Amino acid sequence: MRFNVERIRTDFPILNREVNGKSLVYLDNAATSQTPNQVIDVIVDYYRRLNANIHRGVHTLSQEATDAYEEARIKIQKHFNIAKSHEVILTSGTTHSINLVASGFSSYLSKDDEILVSAMEHHSNIVPWQMLCERTGAVLKVIPMNQNGELVMEDFHKLISERTKLVFCNHVSNALGTINPIEEIIKASHKVGAAVLVDGAQAAPHIKADLQALDVDFYTISAHKVCGPTGVGMLYGKEFWLKKLPPYQGGGEMIAEVTFDKTTYADLPHKFEAGTPNICGGIAFGAALDYMNSLGFDDIAVYEHELLEYATSELLKIEGLKIYGTAKNKTSVISFNIEHIHPYDIGTILDKLGIAVRTGHHCAQPIMDFYKIPGTVRASFSFYNTMEEVDVLVEGVKRAKNMLL
Structure with a gap:
């Protein structure tokens, strides 16, 4: 065998x-995968040899830590077949990633615009959109499911329309294990001009998603589902959307220039990565994907x-x-x-x-x-x-x- x-x-x-x-x-x-020695060793090695803040220092430790962190971003990019490394935003996890997108779309939705979400979502892919609707007046509609735990796709095609601006669906249901037909959802959504976010947290341990082939607008995962550490994850976003959306948080690292009159923002991906990140977690995230791919x-x-x-x-x-x-x-x-x-x-x-x-x-x-x-x-x-x-x-x-x- x-x-x-x-x-x-x-x-x-x-x-x-x-x-x-x-x-x-x-x-x-499905809640949290276990962590192999190959990832644990990377975590220990970081704190023994590299522990320094990144992107900001000229000294050797900072440069080495920066290189290791950015190498992890490249590993994530290659694993998911993402076109450009700056389309990989490192976050604290799927919940953070979804809230980042929801916050950004506050400026682009109007009263009576429609958002579609599937009936089998994790709360993290429901509550942020409800909050977004409360802020904007948009209407949340639900793609129903049947007794087998499958989405009723006929109803989805009836629900989607020119009023639909955003569609949200998990790739795999955390409660049922259902693999959803996201290819069909993405294609139909794009026909009416809607953007699609797929929650890939439960899919990532089982399915190696090709994000360019899927043509999805946003895709999220958490490292602790794929043998990595907690407190780190990924938001993939098409460059078009990431440039269009405003920053989610303000602070260090996400700026180009700050004066008391005006602040300009850094280029991608740093525009969405304010503050000191989970450096060790990001590096270990890359190591976890290496391990999974080795199997x-x-x-x-x-x-x-x-x-x-x-x-x-x-x-x-x-x-x-x-x-x-x-x-x-x-x-x-x-x-x-x-x-x-x-x-x-x-x-x-x-x-x-x-x-x-x-x-x-x-x-x-x-x-x-x-x-x-x-x-x-x-x-x-x-x-x-x-x-x-x-x-x-x-x-x-x-x-x-x-x-x-």
Whole structure:
């Protein structure tokens, strides 16, 4: 087998942990992936050898740190096939990236302009647009979903019109694992002159998006979803839009010249990167993408699909268990409930068995409202999980059911 999971697991020291006296089975990858030694070593090396502020110093440490940070930007550019490195804005994560765009569009929307957002968005891709509508008088409309957890594309095509200015959709649903038809959404949106932002946070660990081929206007990800550190992420924006939008924050680094009469702004990407950035995080972000690419995204996708199919098959053998999100195209996420049992109670017992899953509405409360449930148990798998861990999960769910019913 080309994909040597046991060898890969040796790269992740946390997988050797015990939790509550049991070997850790980490199945909360949709929230945060684990970090391999190859990335941890880069973080340690930064603070041991390079720790200095960037872009501003003539001394050696500053220049070396600047070079490493900008090399990471190039790695991100190449990974996502972005045309120009200055179209890569380094942010604190997907939420920061989305809010940056929402703030910028305040000046370009008018009363009764329309914004479309999908029904399966993370709160981070709902709330900023609601706030934008409150500021501008624009109208928020929702692309509906069906019981399988798929967008109703016929309704999308009916909703979109010349009044539509912005369209927002996640590439992959964090709550259901659904892979959305973003190519169709982007193409239809551009026909009416609307800009499109795709939240790629959940897609990035599973899909190597080609942003030039997609022709998307904005794309966001967080490094901690792809084996990198927390507190750093990327906003891709087409040069046209990034030049048009005003800065999100004012401060050092984003200026060309400051006087008390007038301030002029720096060129891209620095126009949107005010203040001292997460330098170490940015460098480690690049290292994380190096690591993921060394494994191969095609091989990752094949293996994770095998995990998904096996886990789905085994969990569905448990009487009373229902899976939410049965789209034809989905990543390795299973959201489920057992009849008459609250998901929190299942998650609590699984934790006592050393199994880490996520319970609740997963920052996607409208999805739970659609299904009329309080939340789900979500098991999300990564390339370092094993079939044996799936078996442990299944036995843990059976034990929880027996204890709670």
